[in-house]
Amino acid sequence: MVSTADQNSVRKFNSALVLDFLRREAPRSRAELAVATGLNRSTVSSIVNDLVSDGLIQETTFQSDRVGRPGLLLELNPSGGFAVGLEIGVDFLSAIVTDFTANVLWRRHEKSDASQGQVTVIEHAFALIEDALAFGRAQNLRPLGIGIGIPALVDLNRGYVMLAPNLHWENTPLRLMCTQRFRLPVIVENDGNASAMAEYYFGAARNVKNSIYLSAGVGLGAGIILDGKLFRGTSGYAAEIGHMVADPKGELCACGKRGCYETLVNPRPVIRLVQEALDTSDTPSLLRDVRGPITFDLVVEAARQNDAVALDALKSLGDNLGIVMANLINLFNPEMMILGGVLGHAAEFLMPVVEESIKTNALSLSRRDVTLAASKYGDETCVMGAATLILDQILREPV
Secondary structure, rough: OOOHOOOOOOHHHHHHHHHHHHHHHHOOOHHHHHHHHHHHHHHHHHHHHHHHHOOOOOOEEOOOOOOOOOOEHHHHHHHHOOOEEEEEOEEEEEEEEEEOOOEEEEEEEEEEOOHHHHHHHHHHHHHHHHHHHHHHHOOOOOEEEEEEEEOOOOOOOOOOOEEOOOOOOOEEHHHHHHHHHOOOOOOEEEEEHHHHHHHHHHHOOOOOOOOOEEEEEEEEEEEEEEEEOOOOOOOOOOHHHHHOOOOOOEOOOOOOOOOOOHHHHHHHHHHHHHHHHHHOOOOEEEEEEOOOOOOOOHHHHHHHOOOHHHHHHHHHHHHHHHHHHHHHHHHHOOEEEEEEEEEOOOOOHHHHHHHHHHHHHHHHHHHHOOOOEEEEOOOHHHHHHHHHHHHHHHHHOOO
């Protein structure tokens, strides 16, 4: 005799199959759902009725151009609820509200300052969440949960920020603090992992089963999707590619080691190379006329005007990035690699250099089927991914 618990598990699994298919292929009929999922029609009909009742899917227009008996088509219901996504950066906070189909309904981006201390930053972040929840509820939508992306090693099971080197946080019970405040489901995740989820579900790597997301800002983050699932490792600390050591005698990293890839692949070495070139050579450059500090965006803009100093600095970044990506290609043999963060800002200059570096450093068979792409969401990839974590949880466990 099948226990109630087993029946519930099977029901949950089958409901997830239906939801995921509609996420990828909607609109579809009940008959098409049965064929695609391998479930019998009566099971599909029962599951669909429950999901419609729960507000997660909706019936839409009659099919008119398909062979067979006309019937209502089904799709995810945008009004099935709203998710809040929050990104905690080193010098900013970003929040969004999405509906159940990941349409962004509200967004806010504010400056922050990690030097003000953890308590101040968290209070600022929670104030943003309050505003996001108020907006979502004002649309007569139910809150589904809160996802938080942060540049840190995260204990996913407990929702603890174990170590955030650039924020100077350790052993912080962020999920507990958030659930006590808002009484909603909360998922805390590393920023690279959250970003990889956004690209896999809705972005450049939509439904690509094996992909790697790389992003540089203050640090170098990554997220790895293997066989359609986020690869977290044993304790949830996988994909800390930025802290792989390239040169043990190199620059001191925020993690305490020397010569991490993070010290070579981010805006800081680019700006440093530009400044050194301006100080030690007479090479003409638009950047000599900059008043105030030189930023990475200014370097990219100068490169677009064929500035030699800017182009040389970006080539150096591309060479280092290409080595990182070649190593990852040899290790994981992905179908796609996505550039995000400030790397995406300079993709037009980095891509050709990276491709050459990959040809030189990656095994020919491993690199043969790899596609390089820029992030669909740019600077919003992580915060989009934070909201995606909530949608993913419901899609995987709808009952």
